[in-house]
Amino acid sequence: MRRTMTTDKPHAPRREQTTTSGHRFGVPERVERVEEKGVRLTESIKRQFHREVPLLALRLPAPLIGRFKADPRIKPALLVSKNLRSVEPDPTSDDGAHKLLLLNTPHKDEVPDETLKVVQEQHVDLVETRLELTWDYWMADEIIARLLPQHLTHIPASFTIIGHIAHFNLRDDFLPYKYLIGQVVLEKNPAIKTVVNKVDTINTQFRFFQMELLAGEPNYMVTLWQSGSRYRFDFSKVYYNPRLSTEHDELSTKVQKNEVVVDGFAGVGPFALRVAKNRGGRVMASDLNPAAVEALATNVRLNKLADRVDVSCGDGRLKIRDAVLRLWRNPPFDSPHIPLLPDHFIINLPDSAISFLDSFIGLYHPLQLDNGFLDAVHAKNRGPLLHCYCFTKHVDHPEPDICQRVSAVMETDISRTTAGRFELKFVRAVAPHKDMYRLTFELPLELLLRPASAPSAAVVPAA
Ligand SMILES: C[S@@+](CC[C@H](N)C(=O)[O-])C[C@H]1O[C@@H](n2cnc3c(N)ncnc32)[C@H](O)[C@@H]1O
Numbered sequence: 450m451r452r453t454m455t456t457d458k459p460h461a462p463r464r465e466q467t468t469t470s471g472h473r474f475g476v477p478e479r480v481e482r483v484e485e486k487g488v489r490l491t492e493s494i495k496r497q498f499h500r501e502v503p504l505l506a507l508r509l510p511a512p513l514i515g516r517f518k519a520d521p522r523i524k525p526a527l528l529v530s531k532n533l534r535s536v537e538p539d540p541t542s543d544d545g546a547h548k549l550l551l552l553n554t555p556h557k558d559e560v561p562d563e564t565l566k567v568v569q570e571q572h573v574d575l576v577e578t579r580l581e582l583t584w585d586y587w588m589a590d591e592i593i594a595r596l597l598p599q600h601l602t603h604i605p606a607s608f609t610i611i612g613h614i615a616h617f618n619l620r621d622d623f624l625p626y627k628y629l630i631g632q633v634v635l636e637k638n639p640a641i642k643t644v645v646n647k648v649d650t651i652n653t654q655f656r657f658f659q660m661e662l663l664a665g666e667p668n669y670m671v672t673l674w675q676s677g678s679r680y681r682f683d684f685s686k687v688y689y690n691p692r693l694s695t696e697h698d699e700l701s702t703k704v705q706k707n708e709v710v711v712d713g714f715a716g717v718g719p720f721a722l723r724v725a726k727n728r729g730g731r732v733m734a735s736d737l738n739p740a741a742v743e744a745l746a747t748n749v750r751l752n753k754l755a756d757r758v759d760v761s762c763g764d765g766r767l768k769i770r771d772a773v774l775r776l777w778r779n780p781p782f783d784s785p786h787i788p789l790l791p792d793h794f795i796i797n798l799p800d801s802a803i804s805f806l807d808s809f810i811g812l813y814h815p816l817q818l819d820n821g822f823l824d825a826v827h828a829k830n831r832g833p834l835l836h837c838y839c840f841t842k843h844v845d846h847p848e849p850d851i852c853q854r855v856s857a858v859m860e861t862d863i864s865r866t867t868a869g870r871f872e873l874k875f876v877r878a879v880a881p882h883k884d885m886y887r888l889t890f891e892l893p894l895e896l897l898l899r900p901a902s903a904p905s906a907a908v909v910p911a912a
Pocket residue numbers: 654655656688689690693713714715716717718719720735736737738741763764765766797798799
């Protein structure tokens with residue numbers, strides 16, 4: 450999940466607003482902006498957010514409140530706000546016999562005429578009152594916008610929620626206030642127990658983020674639900690990106706019941722679990738990161754999918770070859786309905802996925818003398834689908850760039866016109882001039898059966 454925080458323009462005149470959720474009162478003007486770097490949230494900062502708002506109210510006998518609240522001539526004048534009550538105790542009524550029904554203005558001339566008419570006809574007291582607002586009333590983005598120096602107009606944008614963790618990627622100019630930001634977000638979101646900020650370096654091999662604790666508990670073991678499956682993993686040791694969940698969902702729908710998927714870069718299992726649980730497929734899932742494999746095995750167990758997902762640890766290039774041999778010679782799935790030839794390969798390591806594609810050249814060659822293998826391949830009459838994620842800097846013309854790099858490594862012309870079931874799908878923009886795509890196409894049987902060239906360390910032009 451992703452939360453976005455926005456702020457008002459810095460010099461916008463203070464006006465109480467009406468929003469879709471009703472009335473919204475502004476943060477007190479007198480709150481002092483923090484100038485000091487490294488400042489943390491204190492009780493004295495919170496106390497500054499106390500504000501009294503003058504309002505008019507109808508003073509009514511308690512049993513009549515409901516009737517007046519529902520009256521269409523009164524309704525337009527009432528205070529409506531998602532997190533405020535429109536009925537308050539009457540401070541002058543010791544026995545609670547009267548209550549105050551709050552209006553949305555302190556000015557009588559702003560109360561609609563038809564409301565005033567009812568007040569007059571029914572001899573209701575129209576009284577002045579004061580609504581007390583405290584720190585609890587304002588939202589995190591309103592508080593942060595008010596506390597940070599005025600030149601920081603666009604609040605650190607968004608954070609991602611992973612289980613109980615809020616994950617920021619703060620811009621440099623917000624770093625002096627990172628602990629304050631973290632503490633406000635922690636206080637304002639009861640489900641969040643840990644707030645972290647991405648540190649510049651990323652573990653390049655296993656793709657997880659180095660992170661700094663900004664607020665809350667140093668507990669990175671998260672449990673979450675996504676698309677019907679339960680996940681548990683240590684977010685400080687593995688890759689997990691909830692922004693890819695739509696893509697995880699979409700790709701899994703391409704798998705039909707009882708089809709076999711080889712996912713050699715499986716992480717904690719977002720494809721594997723969806724395919725096995727939601728699509729009735731089988732998955733040979735592996736990853737090079739032992740922490741990801743441990744979590745993957747846990748997640749398979751948590752979701753009772755041990756008979757549908759085969760888990761192992763190792764390099765994707767070797768695992769792709771190993772999966773094909775095992776599936777034919779020693780299948781891990783105990784069902785006569787499961788094919789002995791793979792139906793899909795997923796390579797989700799966008800930075801370098803294309804450099805792994807030479808693994809497919811001659812992938813079936815070692816099996817061609819196995820009894821019945823070639824017959825099975827030809828009976829199937831079509832190759833497995835490859836789903837390869839990659840980056841491109843050619844954001845305006847991605848297809849020629851991606852196809853050219855893939856074709857070079859696979860020593861085969863791969864394009865919309867030459868490859869079967871071809872699809873090039875934009876996944877997301879990762880930087881201003883860098884997009885992520887999924888290339889899907891049918892692996893040509895000729896390429897799979899071709900004798901493999903010498904084990905290649907193919908050089909791929911960088912995206
Ligand atoms: C971008 S993540 C994707 C993980 C998962 N498929 C997902 O969508 O969340 C790439 C994964 O590839 C793994 N990885 C990196 N190099 C690898 C290699 N040579 N062989 C197998 N897995 C590798 C990383 O540990 C990481 O879990």
